[in-house]
Amino acid sequence: xxxxxxxxxxxxxxxxxxxxxxxxxxxxxxxxxxxxxxxxxxxxxxxxxxxxxxxxxxxxxxxxxxxxxxxxxxxxxxxxxxxxxxxxxxxxxxxxxxxxxxxxxxxxxxxxxxxxxxxxxxxxxxxxxxxxxxxxxxxxxxxxxxxxxxxxxxxxxxxxxxxxxxxxxxxxxxxxxxxxxxxxxxxxxxxxxxxxxxxxxxxxxxxxxxxxxxxxxx
Amino acid sequence: xxxxxxxxxxxxxxxxxxxxxxxxxxxxxxxxxxxxxxxxxxxxxxxxxxxxxxxxxxxxxxxxxxxxxxxxxxxxxxxxxxxxxxxxxxxxxxxxxxxxxxxxxxxxxxxxxxxxxxxxxxxxxxxxxxxxxxxxxxxxxxxxxxxxxxxxxxxxxxxxxxxxxxxxxxxxxxxxxxxxxxxxxxxxxxxxxxxxxxxxxxxxxxxxxxxxxxxxxxxxxxxxxxxxxxxxxxxxxxxxxxxxxxxxxxxxxxxxxxxxxxxxxxxxxxxxxxxxxxxxxxxxxxxxxxxxxxxxxxxxxxxxxxxxxxxxxxxxxxxxxxxxxxxxxxxxxxxxxxxxxxxxxxxxxxxxxxxxxxxxxxxxxxxxxxxxxxxxxxxxxxxxxxxxxxxxxxxxxxxxxxxxxxxxxxxxxxxxxxxxxxxxxxxxxxxxxxxxxxxxxxxxxxxxxxxxxxxxxxxxxxxxxxxxxxxxxxxxxxxxxxx
Numbered sequence: 068x069x070x071x072x073x074x075x076x077x078x079x080x081x082x083x084x085x086x087x088x089x090x091x092x093x094x095x096x097x098x099x100x101x102x103x104x105x106x107x108x109x110x111x112x113x114x115x116x117x118x119x120x121x122x123x124x125x126x127x128x129x130x131x132x133x134x135x136x137x138x139x140x141x142x143x144x145x146x147x148x149x150x151x152x153x154x155x156x157x158x159x160x161x162x163x164x165x166x167x168x169x170x171x172x173x174x175x176x177x178x179x180x181x182x183x184x185x186x187x188x189x190x191x192x193x194x195x196x197x198x199x200x201x202x203x204x205x206x207x208x209x210x211x212x213x214x215x216x217x218x219x220x221x222x223x224x225x226x227x228x229x230x231x232x233x234x235x236x237x238x239x240x241x242x243x244x245x246x247x248x249x250x251x252x253x254x255x256x257x258x259x260x261x262x263x264x265x266x267x268x269x270x271x272x273x274x275x276x277x278x279x280x281x282x283x284x285x
Numbered sequence: 286x287x288x289x290x291x292x293x294x295x296x297x298x299x300x301x302x303x304x305x306x307x308x309x310x311x312x313x314x315x316x317x318x319x320x321x322x323x324x325x326x327x328x329x330x331x332x333x334x335x336x337x338x339x340x341x342x343x344x345x346x347x348x349x350x351x352x353x354x355x356x357x358x359x360x361x362x363x364x365x366x367x368x369x370x371x372x373x374x375x376x377x378x379x380x381x382x383x384x385x386x387x388x389x390x391x392x393x394x395x396x397x398x399x400x401x402x403x404x405x406x407x408x409x410x411x412x413x414x415x416x417x418x419x420x421x422x423x424x425x426x427x428x429x430x431x432x433x434x435x436x437x438x439x440x441x442x443x444x445x446x447x448x449x450x451x452x453x454x455x456x457x458x459x460x461x462x463x464x465x466x467x468x469x470x471x472x473x474x475x476x477x478x479x480x481x482x483x484x485x486x487x488x489x490x491x492x493x494x495x496x497x498x499x500x501x502x503x504x505x506x507x508x509x510x511x512x513x514x515x516x517x518x519x520x521x522x523x524x525x526x527x528x529x530x531x532x533x534x535x536x537x538x539x540x541x542x543x544x545x546x547x548x549x550x551x552x553x554x555x556x557x558x559x560x561x562x563x564x565x566x567x568x569x570x571x572x573x574x575x576x577x578x579x580x581x582x583x584x585x586x587x588x589x590x591x592x593x594x595x596x597x598x599x600x601x602x603x604x605x606x607x608x609x610x611x612x613x614x615x616x617x618x619x620x621x622x623x624x625x626x627x628x629x630x631x632x633x634x635x636x637x638x639x640x641x642x643x644x645x646x647x648x649x650x651x652x653x654x655x656x657x658x659x660x661x662x663x664x665x666x667x668x669x670x671x672x673x674x675x676x677x678x679x680x681x682x683x684x685x686x687x688x689x690x691x692x693x694x695x696x697x698x699x700x701x702x703x704x705x706x707x708x709x710x711x712x713x714x715x716x717x718x719x720x721x722x723x724x725x726x727x728x729x730x731x732x733x734x735x736x737x738x739x740x741x742x743x744x745x746x747x748x749x750x751x752x753x754x755x756x757x758x759x760x761x762x763x764x765x766x767x768x
Contacts, residue, residue: 130312
């Protein structure tokens with residue numbers, strides 16, 4: 068099979084939400100000498116981007132994006148360890164969660180899925196997440212972005228408090244902070260000193276790319 | 286009927302399940318039930334011609350969901366399971382009447398049927414934040430309670446109280462008590478000291494849900510509290526705790542979260558219908574919500590204001606078509622619950638969108654009127670939160686005229702189509718939420734109320750009354766006696 072054949076198999080495994088096939092295809096691609104970075108970017112990422120676009124058009128639903136992301140994760144679990152460290156390959160990592168006291172996570176879940184669909188490495192902390200948990204995780208995984216969601220006006224202040232805590236710890240410059248959620252506005256994001264904001268999942272992904280100087284596809 | 290203690294027991298002893306597994310299982314089950322009960326949605330041309338047998342099948346699918354899957358407790362990560370007998374018993378035993386308020390302000394809220402001749406009940410109030418730099422909340426509440434046909438007034442939460450940010454439990458508990466105190470002051474100023482107030486939670490922690498209990502000047506036994514189910518058939522301990530406390534205290538409970546997200550874990554339109562029906566049943570079983578805002582599946586999409594919506598680059602056909610599945614599925618849910626349960630429902634389904642850029646515009650009043658007519662005929666009561674007293678009174682007038690004229694379900698299509706032609710291009714069907722304006726600019730948001738109502742003189746504005754006359758005349762020409 069040609070290199071293009073292996074890359075296409077990876078793409079199809081993601082499009083078919085097939086975790087097993089994705090993992091097998093990744094193993095076979097490596098055995099055949101396919102460059103793992105190319106396999107990720109042109110195979111897996113291309114597939115997940117297509118799923119993300121279908122979701123945005125309403126052709127598939129959130130579970131499809133979850134399954135596609137699982138397939139991609141299974142394959143990258145095989146491919147990433149094979150990338151030589153001197154290649155300097157690092158996927159954008161975002162630590163994501165809903166703030167302390169807030170149990171609403173539907174919006175955050177959609178953002179998580181769309182971030183995965185954009186090829187980001189997403190560490191989803193879930194809901195009702197304390198500020199220090201966000202920060203510790205971000206340090207542990209060497210995150211690029213901390214994404215903080217709030218769906219209640221009475222929990223939004225924790226977004227501000229997280230930024231203040233990063234400043235107190237001397238970590239403010241290390242992580243970009245993005246905020247979002249139902250009552251969260253661009254004005255609020257600017258007032259509290261957040262780096263980025265997304266009114267919806269699509270805008271959140273674009274904002275994240277802009278923050279990190281990543282060009283959008285298409 | 287399954288007791289709340291039994292529910293609590295099952296929440297801590299039911300089968301353990303990872304939340305992600307629950308989400309994906311929910312999706313698979315919805316797909317399976319859609320096929321099994323032949324619920325496939327054919328497309329927007331159906332508009333709101335819902336078929337009774339389809340609605341009954343959708344209800345059975347919701348029962349089957351609750352029996353096969355149950356609900357998921359996000360606190361314990363366990364599944365609360367039910368038998369079919371328990372689910373059907375719950376549908377039968379949900380009370381058809383709720384007695385709210387006290388003294389001469391007592392009201393009976395009833396379950397209505399399709400084409401019911403009983404007048405609607407009306408909930409007014411906030412279901413949103415209030416801002417200290419606007420007018421004093423008691424005066425705003427006074428204006429709402431002054432509308433005689435308003436039966437219950439729902440509260441507000443706060444971003445700041447006494448100049449302090451409201452977050453963390455101590456401030457949230459204080460804010461909860463202030464909310465009820467100000468609401469109580471407002472209804473008293475309106476001469477309705479016994480009017481029922483529904484507490485709109487500041488936070489969903491149990492302590493803040495219980496904090497405002499005070500039989501004299503806070504949350505009384507004849508008042509209510511909003512305890513809402515979460516998306517994807519999820520419940521949690523704090524609200525269950527509050528449900529148990531309020532069960533003994535006596536306050537009624539209200540579900541503000543019965544909708545499902547089309548495109549989310551429930552899948553498409555069909556899954557959203559099944560979930561919305563199932564949530565209404567679950568809210569009664571798990572929280573004892575006797576009053577429900579039910580019936581309007583929505584989309585996982587950006588929440589915008591009406592103005593933003595109309596500026597979006599969509600053709601009129603696209604915009605209208607985007608709204609149709611929501612309209613159709615909402616009608617289906619209303620009808621399914623009406624035919625198969627005693628659940629008391631409130632809604633404000635909008636067949637042509639809550640359109641019109643200005644709140645006092647003829648287009649907005651006409652779009653609202655169509656919603657009042659449709660909801661009245663379909664057996665819902667009216668949920669008019671974030672409206673003014675002027676609109677509450679007009680809603681009651683249009684609803685009463687609808688009943689008097691004997692408008693039937695089959696008549697709605699004609700009324701809606703004629704009204705839509707009149708406002709085509711000036712309305713934006715779809716998902717929007719004017720609270721987005723409140724979060725950005727509270728003064729501008731309050732300005733939308735001031736367009737309709739003069740809060741100083743406590744009466745409708747001249748522009749509102751002028752446009753209301755135009756709409757009254759138009760509706761009279763359609764067969765309603767309003768003039």
